[in-house]
Amino acid sequence: MNALFSAGSDPGGHGLTAALYELGLLVSDLGRSVDFYERAFGYRFAPDGEAMLGVGPRRRLRLVPSPDGRLGPSHVGFAVTDESQLDTLGERLAVAGVAHRAIDRVGYRPGALAFADPDGNAMIFGLADAADIAPGPDALPGHLQHAVFSSTDIEAMLSFYRDVVGFGLSDAVVNDEGLLTTFFAHCSQEHHSLAVFRAGQNRFDHHCYEAGDWGLIRDWGDRFASLHIPIKWGPGRHGPGNNLFLFIHDPDDYWLEISAELELLEPGRTVGVWPHAERTLNSWGIAYLRK
Numbered sequence: 205m206n207a208l209f210s211a212g213s214d215p216g217g218h219g220l221t222a223a224l225y226e227l228g229l230l231v232s233d234l235g236r237s238v239d240f241y242e243r244a245f246g247y248r249f250a251p252d253g254e255a256m257l258g259v260g261p262r263r264r265l266r267l268v269p270s271p272d273g274r275l276g277p278s279h280v281g282f283a284v285t286d287e288s289q290l291d292t293l294g295e296r297l298a299v300a301g302v303a304h305r306a307i308d309r310v311g312y313r314p315g316a317l318a319f320a321d322p323d324g325n326a327m328i329f330g331l332a333d334a335a336d337i338a339p340g341p342d343a344l345p346g347h348l349q350h351a352v353f354s355s356t357d358i359e360a361m362l363s364f365y366r367d368v369v370g371f372g373l374s375d376a377v378v379n380d381e382g383l384l385t386t387f388f389a390h391c392s393q394e395h396h397s398l399a400v401f402r403a404g405q406n407r408f409d410h411h412c413y414e415a416g417d418w419g420l421i422r423d424w425g426d427r428f429a430s431l432h433i434p435i436k437w438g439p440g441r442h443g444p445g446n447n448l449f450l451f452i453h454d455p456d457d458y459w460l461e462i463s464a465e466l467e468l469l470e471p472g473r474t475v476g477v478w479p480h481a482e483r484t485l486n487s488w489g490i491a492y493l494r495k
């Protein structure tokens with residue numbers, strides 16, 4: 205049995221209740237990325253310092269010019285449901301000896317917590333302070349829903365996000381040697397808001413918008429088709445989370461996922477363990493197993 209989890213066990217965590225709220229991405233050509241996300245996702249952008257902050261219905265994206273050509277997230281932001289969540293998180297970070305600081309930032313109420321995870325990914329957890337905008341013809345429904353990293357030390361990432369930050373473990377993928385290859389972690393009823401793959405390098409894997417209804421996968425596909433943005437993977441259905449999906453690339457080749465029918469966790473849901481196989485990642489066919 206893996207020391208970190210077992211099939212059928214309690215999800216663990218510390219009852220964190222939050223949702224993915226805002227993503228910051230380093231981009232190589234700010235104008236090109238703004239144009240892409242405006243047209244494809246209906247984001248409305250305004251300057252925020254040297255960055256551009258995009259707002260859409262239940263989604264926020266901060267595009268940051270890369271100073272040195274390096275790409276990846278500039279931050280991943282979660283909105284917690286109430287002040288006590290922040291207090292508890294601050295205490296847990298302090299007990300674990302994780303450096304963190306309170307920040308004052310557009311879109312968050314003062315006192316949001318900024319810290320880095322074991323791989324150095326910049327995270328912000330705070331109370332949201334922004335009005336949402338309604339979906340419209342230029343902004344199909346799909347809330348910013350999960351972010352995924354690849355890591356050379358997935359065990360440390362699971363320990364950190366579950367045992368310190370407070371996510372619950374929903375599902376784990378394990379290879380023939382018994383090594384954890386993927387974990388899916390939740391901070392709400394949604395099956396996962398964060399996932400991590402085992403890989404040969406630490407990097408950002410993708411972010412996802414949950415459209416909810418399968419018919420909206422069609423509408424998103426048609427939107428991308430009208431803009432000559434090709435589907436790179438899918439449609440398919442993931443095993444863990446049972447969600448339908450399709451993937452595209454943005455101008456910097458960041459993977460973007462549109463999802464529908466993501467599992468909503470029922471009370472008493474225990475940890476599922478899946479084999480490391482194509483069928484786990486896509487029960488409909490071809491899958492990309494991370495290396």
Ligand SMILES: [Fe+2]
Pocket residue numbers: 350352410411412461
């Ligand atoms: Fe995903």
